[in-house]
Amino acid sequence: MTPSAATPAYRRLSVEERRSQLLEAALSLFAHRVPEDVSLDDVAEAAGVSRPLVYRYFPGGKQQLYEAALRSAAEELEHCFDEPREGPLVPRLSRALDRYLAFVDQHDAGFSALLQGGSVVETSRTTAIVDGVRRAAARHILSHLGVADPGPRLRMTVRMWITAVEAASLIWLDEDKQPPSDELRDWLVDQFVAVLSVTARRDPQTAALVDALAADD
Amino acid sequence: MTPSAATPAYRRLSVEERRSQLLEAALSLFAHRVPEDVSLDDVAEAAGVSRPLVYRYFPGGKQQLYEAALRSAAEELEHCFDEPREGPLVPRLSRALDRYLAFVDQHDAGFSALLQGGSVVETSRTTAIVDGVRRAAARHILSHLGVADPGPRLRMTVRMWITAVEAASLIWLDEDKQPPSDELRDWLVDQFVAVLSVTARRDPQTAALVDALAADD
Structure with a gap:
């Protein structure tokens, strides 16, 4: 039945x-x-x-429902990163960020509650779901960068930027979604290029990548 | 008795x-x-x-002990940011980061568990303690920058960088504390200057600050 x-x-x-x-x-x-x-x-x-x-x-009641909803939101969020591997890299990143910020905009309070932690419905399972999204984002970015075997400095740079984007999203929700999302998107993209350039000074793999990005434009 | x-x-x-x-x-x-x-x-x-x-x-058993230990660690961590308001800014930031990274090095697994969340001992109170440290770090940085009334873009830049530093610390612990802490420190400082410069392009307050920083050296 x-x-x-x-x-x-x-x-x-x-x-x-x-x-x-x-x-x-x-x-x-x-x-x-x-x-x-x-x-x-x-x-x-x-x-x-x-x-x-x-x-x-x-x-399982609310906890089970929350985890299932979270899993479904996580899948939706991962789709934001689906972007054809065509054309210059920076516009690809901009489009993915546009979709990500639209998701943040839509999910608002739930997004904040989830990432800010300390929620009564937070468990090691919900944390693992969120971490899965972070890892997926890093994989997508590294794959768009066309780096088959990213070294520790490049991986760390990408993961730090993803965390900074998360922080920006939370602050953005806190500050009544200011600045407008297209401005925030450009700002985040510029930051990505800037931190890559900083890493390039101490990592040949990232230096080659930054050169390729510059040639891309 | x-x-x-x-x-x-x-x-x-x-x-x-x-x-x-x-x-x-x-x-x-x-x-x-x-x-x-x-x-x-x-x-x-x-x-x-x-x-x-x-x-x-x-x-209150382990939960109470954990919260008390966390509060005492948070106080210790906030002391890392105590830095005399003298001399050029970048070396001040470097010294504070040195102390912070020494703290991370010392507290290792506890530091990771705490920041990664999803712990059974995590509550809204422990989250509030950690958030308090983040806010204190932002206050210290803004005060060193000598900005009495920081605008939203400058505040967001500082908070994003603090989150990125946190992420870097966790990855650093994960990767057997590589690169060496003095290298990580310089890398983080350079990133701070780089993201400030990105913000300076869209925010006059930050632009004035970046000019002052350049004159500082």
């Missing part, structure tokens, strides 16, 4: 569709309130279903 | 001394193992006292 068969009063959805619908409702709630302030009742109401239905899909 | 009077077998210490001794023992354990793997028995053994004595000082 599938959950949707058990609830004939609702529009018939496949198990997968229903699950997606609940996750979507949860994500939109987590976007505007910290996880602590979202109850399963709220999720049921937002999705237009009964509380028992939510529990049937997420028997 | 003071705790030390109740335990005549131990060396007589004042309440404050005993507390410090226990915190020191706890910190040295947290430095080499993740908090999850440190028990109150371990702390008692390391301090050469009985388990009940540890509980007498920290009736």
